[in-house]
Amino acid sequence: MSSVDKQLEELKAEIEDELPPGISVSDVKYEGPELVVYTRDPKDFASNGDLIRKLASKLRKRITVRPDPDVLMEVREARERIRDVIPEDAGVTDLDFHADTGEVVIEAEKPGMVIGRHGSTLREITKEIGWTPEVVRTPPIESSTVSNVRNFLKQEREERRDILERVGRQIHREEMADDQWVRITTLGCCREVGRASFILSTAETRVLIDCGDKPGAEGEVPYLQVPEAAPLNSIDAVVLTHAHLDHSALIPLLFKYGYDGPIYCTEPTRDLMGLLTLDYLDVAVKEGRTPPYESEMVREAIKHTVPLEYGDVTDIAPDVKLTFHNAGHILGSAVSHFHIGDGLYNVAFSGDIHYEDTRLFNGAVNDFPRVETLVLESTYGGRNDYQTDQEDSERNLLRIINETHEKGGKVVIPAFAVGRSQEIMLVLEEAMRSGKIPEMPVHLDGMIWEATAIHTTYPEYLRDDLRDRIFHEDENPFLAEEFNHIDAGEDERQEVSDGDPAIILSTSGMVTGGPIMSWLRHLGPDPDSTLVFVGYQAQGTLGRRIQNGWDEIPMNDRERGGRGNTLSLNMGVETVDGFSGHADRQGLENFVKTMNPRPEKVLCVHGDERSVQDLSSALYHDYNMRTFAPKNLETFRFK
Incomplete structure (x- = not known):
């Protein structure tokens, strides 16, 4: 018997000693860093709210309790019981049952209502049906990334569990x-x-x-x-x-x-x-x-x-x-x-x-x-390396936008899809709502819309007050009508470039490729438009060279079937510090x-x-x- 198997046997005996009479343990396994306890009495575990917490504290392990597959309630009935327990306002969008682990994944618009105060609703679900509930958020903005990752992990559950068991044994080796x-x-x-x-x-x-x-x-x-x-x-x-x-x-x-x-x-x-x-x-x-x-x-x-x-x-x-x-x-x-x-x-x-x-x-x-x-x-x-105060940075950005708008030009902001773009979106949404800049379209190019959708999927990782706003869909700033996802490619870029004043947020943030190169082709020659850097430009990147005064820009047209050439940059170039992550x-x-x-x-x-x-x-x-x-x-x- 390996040292890990011996350790699991000892843990099983220790858990059984701690449990009240009538609650059984059929198996104990490591899955990654967690100790998974299988039981034929999941409802009794759920009835004793402090039991898992006390076990985790005593054993100094992260513990998950799962039901034996042969004690699970039939899926059709379990589905109805879950709907009875969870408040309708929670907005449940999917129930996905996994009999091999006894888990049911509940996808909901308001996960907090599924969890309940201190996990009370989750315990109620287990008491009713025996299955172990796991809760995920329905993205307020549809995200192909979140959907693809969740579906992929669902398909790979069996292999993933094998991986986690192997990792668990490695972690807890002697x-x-x-x-x-x-x-x-x-x-x-x-x-x-x-x-x-x-x-x-x-x-x-x-x-x-x-x-x-x-x-x-x-x-x-x-x-x-x-x-x-x-x-x-x-x-x-x-x-x-x-x-x-x-x-x-x-x-x-x-x-x-x-x-x-x-x-x-x-x-x-x-x-x-x-x-x-x-x-x-x-x-x-x-x-x-x-x-x-x-x-x-x-x-x-x-x-x-x-x-x-x-x-x-x-x-x-x-x-x-x-x-x-x-x-x-x-x-x-x-x-x-x-x-x-x-x-x-x-x-x-x-x-x-x-x-x-x-x-x-x-x-x-x-x-x-x-x-x-x-x-x-x-x-x-x-x-x-002292950055401008955030309020001063925002005032500076809004001044540039107003000046460019008065000239009838476009503001082009190269930005990282993740982080800076969402920060700038919040500034622009608030500025238009309060009248500090005119209302105008804000076009999001590259991965920015998809990255924003991922942000709204995980509001618990955002600033406290922003998280609270996202929980209320009518106040979600990322859903403001000014935001437009560029999804028709070059034709739409040409249309935007020929149209009225607008703001364009585009990847890549350091001008090293991606859709920003297209915007430079369209708007670089326009002296009424402005290129605004809001993030760090690393040495060796085209963004750093433009910051340093380059106005003849090498353009690689390979993807359009042509050779490399140069572009004369006539648009204004500004750097606004203070938005860096x-x-x-x-x-x-x-x-x-x-x-x-x-x-x-x-x-x-x-x-x-x-x-x-x-x-x-x-x-x-x-x-x-x-x-x-x-x-x-x-x-x-x-x-």
């Missing part, structure tokens, strides 16, 4: 190493922006944090071939902080080269990763490049995700616990806190953070029980300054050379902590 140490190896994003990737190693475990590409630098990928990372099939877990491509683009590549383990991320990060990586492949083909992996690898990555919620402490290895906290950067972005060993060491990876509240998100969390080392992004860590220099310092207790060491990463060195030096002098501005392929031993 510790083999006598030695104890902690190391971080930098595989990318050091003294540069992009290709974020790190290996966190212990004597027992290796965890890969992020695996992204480098914007504007084809072929520069993380150093996955070094001994700390290779072979990939020996890595225990992958943690994805958020879905932007400079952190996620090469996650599917791991499966092409032998990785077969879990990816820990939040649920919206999983969906956005699917959206962005599939588009990444699409753009590569359109630009005549060979994609680094096939779309099948994206599906493989999604199949291996283990979604975690903010604040859940989760075992991901015998000696590593992971907790995600809101990073305030984009939907589902997470500061990743690792507790290693039995109190041995604590490391936090900031990912990308925004410390102050924005219209979209609450500010980044920096409250941890312990952190000895912080790996901190430094995108705006330079000595003079990254903390500026002050925000980064405040994030560290207000941590309690402060970390002993800080590694400043994900910034150009000047930014990381400036921030590292300032934190050292101001807060008397050991700081580093590592290069790629450095290894730090902390214990």
Whole structure:
């Protein structure tokens, strides 16, 4: 008998000792980080509301209770009983029964009404029918991504359960190493922006944090071939902080080269990763490049995700616990806190953070029980990298829109599909509603509409007051009538360009391809129109060059069957700071300054050379902590 099987037997006996008479346990299994308890008495479990919580607290495990398949109520009757229990106002749109696990997935417009106060309605459902309810939100805006991911995971339930059982046994395996140490190896994003990737190693475990590409630098990928990372099939877990491509683009590549383990991320990060990586492949083909992996690898990555919620402490290895906290950067972005060993060491990876509240998100969390080392992004860590106050930024943007509107021109805003676009949408919706700018169409091109639909699917990850507005459909700002999804391609772009004043939000945010190139063709020669940058433009990107004064723009017409040529840019070019999803220099310092207790060491990463060195030096002098501005392929031993 393996050590895991023995452990499960002992857990089953311990659970049986804790249960009241008459409640049986037929089986106990690990599925990923969760302990799944099968019982012939699910209704009795549900009647005792505190029972699962007490078991989880005593065993220090995340526990899910499922009914034995042979005690389940017949589906037709169960469907009727569920409809009787759930209030009609909840807007149930689908009931999906899975007899193999005894679960029923309830999709509803208002999941909170299905859950009930402290889970009371869910317990009532189980008491009535014996099935274990799981609740998902019906997207207020139809999302093909959310729908495709849910349907795919439904089709793959059986294989996914096999994967989770294998992952669970790996997590709870017996510790083999006598030695104890902690190391971080930098595989990318050091003294540069992009290709974020790190290996966190212990004597027992290796965890890969992020695996992204480098914007504007084809072929520069993380150093996955070094001994700390290779072979990939020996890595225990992958943690994805958020879905932007400079952190996620090469996650599917791991499966092409032998990785077969879990990816820990939040649920919206999983969906956005699917959206962005599939588009990444699409753009590569359109630009005549060979994609680094096939779309099948994206599906493989999604199949291996283990979604975690903010604040859940989760075992991901015998000696590593992971907790995600809101990073305030984009939907589902997470500061990743690792507790290693039995109190041995604590490391936090900031990912990308925004410390102050924005219209979209609450500010980044920096409250941890312990952190000895912080790996901190430094995108705006330079000595003079202070962003404009948000109110001033909004006033500046609205001034540019009004001036361009008076000239009869169009405002073109290149923006990341995820995060900045939704932030700008909220500003524009409020400004038109309050009369600060004239009402006019706001055209959303590229993936922006789909990304917005995903935002409305997960309002619990948004700023508190925005979440409350989305719960009330008549107040959902993303459903404002000014917003138009460009879905007829080039003909519609031509029509918009020839028409009345309008605002165009278009990907890509750094002008590295995608529909923004079409808008430059249509409107670049027009001196009455304005190009407005609202996000970071990485070195080497066309966006940075235009910011720096380029007015002859190389245009690649390969996808239109022509050769490359140049375009004279006559439209105005403006940069409005303050809309970035990254903390500026002050925000980064405040994030560290207000941590309690402060970390002993800080590694400043994900910034150009000047930014990381400036921030590292300032934190050292101001807060008397050991700081580093590592290069790629450095290894730090902390214990």
